[in-house]
Structures are given as structure tokens and as C-alpha cells.
Amino acid sequence: MSDNKLQFPLTVCTDGEEFIINKEEDPTSPNQFHHDYDGDRGRSKRRRRCGQCGPCQVKENCNKCNFCLRRDVLKQTCIYRKCVYLRSKPKPYPSPQGGQDFNQVTSPPPSQSVAKNNRTPPASSLQDGPIVSGHNAQISQTSAGTFNPFTPVSSAGGPNFSSSDSLFKPPVPQFSHPSQPSMAMGISSPENVLPPQIPPYNPQTMPQIHSGHSSMTMPPCVNDKMLPRSSQESSSFSSPFNHQHVQNDPLRYDSYFNRFSRTTPTNDPRTNLPSPCMHHPGLPSPYHGTTSHVDRGPYNGHYVRPPTIPPYLPPSSNMLRHFSSLPQRYPMHPPLPPTGRYGDGYSEPSQYPAAYNSYGLQPTDMQMPIHGMSHHHPFNTFSNINRYQPPQYEQSSTCPKNVCGPPAFPSLALGTLRVQERPQGIHNFRCNPFYRPLPWEKQFFHPIHQPNSAMSDDSSKMSSASSGFECDVICIDDMQMNAYIRSDGCNSIEIEIEDPHSPNEQNKYDDIKKKNN
DNA sequence: CACAACGTTAAA
């Protein structure tokens, strides 16, 4: 890895865009948590949102899910905002003794005191959906001390998961093949520009669930490192990202077709996809409605801690459980789905499938946003979106979520860097990764089968095609190197830099390039 | 179990 030659975090500028590159951290670092809920210290009776997981980043209520729609009665938080860690059943209260029922779900990271910001501010804006919080421009706490419960996001839709089963059964190796699209480095993301990834709630762009399996009701995985199928698509949306990409016309390996190619948006069917955000052609939408606060944010010592190490890579999934409050199709106004909180095995702590991946977006910094959210209303407040970092799996580990095998590509040997766009964008719910159905949400969104859709039913294909992978040459601090760039389809790009001094790697690259010819 | 309802906790 070329890490040793670079100092992180690095700031990389490409085409006027600045990115922050952080070295990957070990999310598993234990010492980062502390909690009280199940711990003893003044344990509170209730767990609190961790403030770090993907859903916790969502600042706005979707206003479409059952919980939102029936908030008064159900008194539940928006399905899209439900903390991953709270999805498991709470441990029986006064369980004074060490019955750590859910050892994994105990406490959140030392909550950054910052978390308090989580509380949503007055809402000023209203749009339709939740907002992902982001960093404000302050970057933050980066340090290693930061807990990263979740890794980032990938956007929405993670890889295809069909069902919980899929967790165990590697879908298609996402990494095994280089794959398609990813965003090129220069991403221009002016404020108000949508992230490419969030395909509007268009049935066609919605992640499709693998049919034939049990239904998954959880919201999407946002952390997957792999490029979710939808991400891909989204990346092709006309968006700053894409545009940039086009400009760069990077060489990319299209796994789907098994070959390298230069991008040509023009003929790429994907480019015909709808704009990433139906609501944001570029401007904020009108505000309408009242607002309401949302969560109170994490509180020191009160969270339930996200799964610790092993837990974050569990076999099954709590997260994959049904989350029945998800609307069928967000933007649409479909029939309401049922609401359920722990259902479907959510309760099983042991099941945090991909806790990390599934949910976590790892904001570059842990800062919580400050935007208000409206309860029953859309808002048009833009919040800075986090530049979510790609998931950080152990180096050789595979994406837990896609239990697929390890990346069978050079990437393994390469150091992984996370490149994040410098914080600046603002997005509303629709533009936020969470907005899209998360993996577990697929069930809700997928219902609409679109035979003729650009999206194939063959999840295998989609899957492989979704691991955006492209090799390109980038320059960092005057150093040129080959790098594989993967996009999460949203706000993050993962760049794997080859160690210039590693002949082997070089060869690998060469090989790859040759294929292209 | 999935779901619905609602008491209750706790932040603002």
C-alpha cells in the first residue's frame, strides 16, 4: 500500500473538486464505545439512537412510511430514521445482572458530544423527505477515535440482497470482478446538486429485490462498499458526477460486458435514467407545512452500542428483517405497508447482519447536522450531506453484507483509501442515500416488477455490475499512481491506490489494462 | 412472529 508514502488525511483536488482522503480505520476498535444502557452506569431505561448509523443520519422524516403517517398513534420514528441499533429488541429492563442480552447492542460510541446537534433544528425547510445529516463544514473528528459503526454507505441499495439468506450465500461476487461504473474523481457538486445516487423513487430505479425469497423489509443498506446496483444506475444519472465522469472519460472496466471501455454517456442507456432527484432539478423546493423536531440525538452514555467487532459482521441479520413501515415506493403514494419494529427477527441481536454495512454511513466526521426536519411535511432545507465513507471492512474481509468472497482483484493488495468529497452539498431526503430503499427495504420497493425495465431481474448481473470499478491514474500530491476507483454511488468514492513499488500490483494492473485491448 | 397501540421516558 502506498499509504506509507502518503500522509493522511490527504486533500486531493481534481478538476476543481476537493476530496479528503482518509486512511482506512479499523472500525472494530473496541475502545470506542461506552454506554450505559445496558451497562450499569446510570443506565437509562431507554436506549437511544446511536447517531452514527445511516438511519441516524437521516434528519428528516419521510412522511410516507407508516410510522410517519401514523405517528400520532404509533409513536414510532420514521422507518428511515430508525437507528440500527434500536432495531433489535431491547434488553429486558431491569436486568441488573449481567445478562447482557444483547451484548452487541449496547452502547454507542462515545458519543461525541456533538451528537447533540442531532436534534433537529427548527425546520426550516420542508421537502419531502428526510435529510441526511452531514457535516457541516467542519470536519471533524476524524480521528481514529471515531467510531465508525457503519461504514458508509453506499448508497442505497446495497448490493442485492435477496433475503436474509443471501447473507450467507454470496451473491455474486461483487468484487470479484472489476466492474462498472464508478464515479470519476472530479465530482462537481455544487450545492443543490444532487448526489447522483439517489435515483428518484422510480420504480424502475428502485432496487429490486430478488424475488423468490423471503421478503426483506429493512431499509437499505447504505454502507456497502460495493456499488449497489442502484448506485450504478444512479451514477449514470445525469449528475455532476456523471458529467464529470464523462469529461474524464475514464477507462473503466465494465464487468457486465467484461471489458474495458470508455464511457460514452450518450449511448449508455443508463444515462436515460431520470434525474437523481426528482425534486431537485437544482433548486430547493418550496416549503410547505409545519415542521417538527426529530431526534434528540445521541447522548453520551445512553446509546446502545453498536455491534462491536464481530458483531458487525454477523451472519444473519437483524437488519435484514422486515421493516414493515416502509412505504412501498417512496415517492409514490402507494398503499401503506405495515409497520413493525422488531419484527422479522429484528430482535435477534445476534443477527446483526451487516450492521455495518447495512446501515452505516460513516460520515466523515461524526457531526450531526443541523437541519430541521419536518414531521409531516416535506422540507426543502438542505443539509450538508455527509460524505459518507465507504465501508471499511477489514482489509481482506469481504463485505459482510455481501458475503461474497473477497475481492478477487488487485484491490485486495491495494491500500484502501477513502476519498470523500469535501463537505458541502446539501441534500434532502430524496437525495440522501437513505432515501432509497435500503436493502431491507427492497421488499417494499421492489414489488413493482418491471419486466421491461432497464433493471434486470437478474440480480447476479446487476450485482456484478454494481461494483463500480475502474482503473485510472490519479495524482495525489504530485504523485501519479494507478488507482481503482469505486463509487458508492453517492457521496463517496473509494480509491484503491496501487503501490507504485509493488511490481506485482503493477502487473496486475497491466493485466487488467491489457484486457481492455 | 408481525402488527398495532399506547404508556412512558426523556429531551427540549
Added chain:
DNA sequence: TTTAACGTTGTG
């Protein structure tokens, strides 16, 4: 006090 939403309980 109000509001958000966690945890529990009841039903099918």
C-alpha cells in the same frame, strides 16, 4: 409542558 419515540403489551 410539549414532543419524540422507546419499550411493552395485546391481538391474531
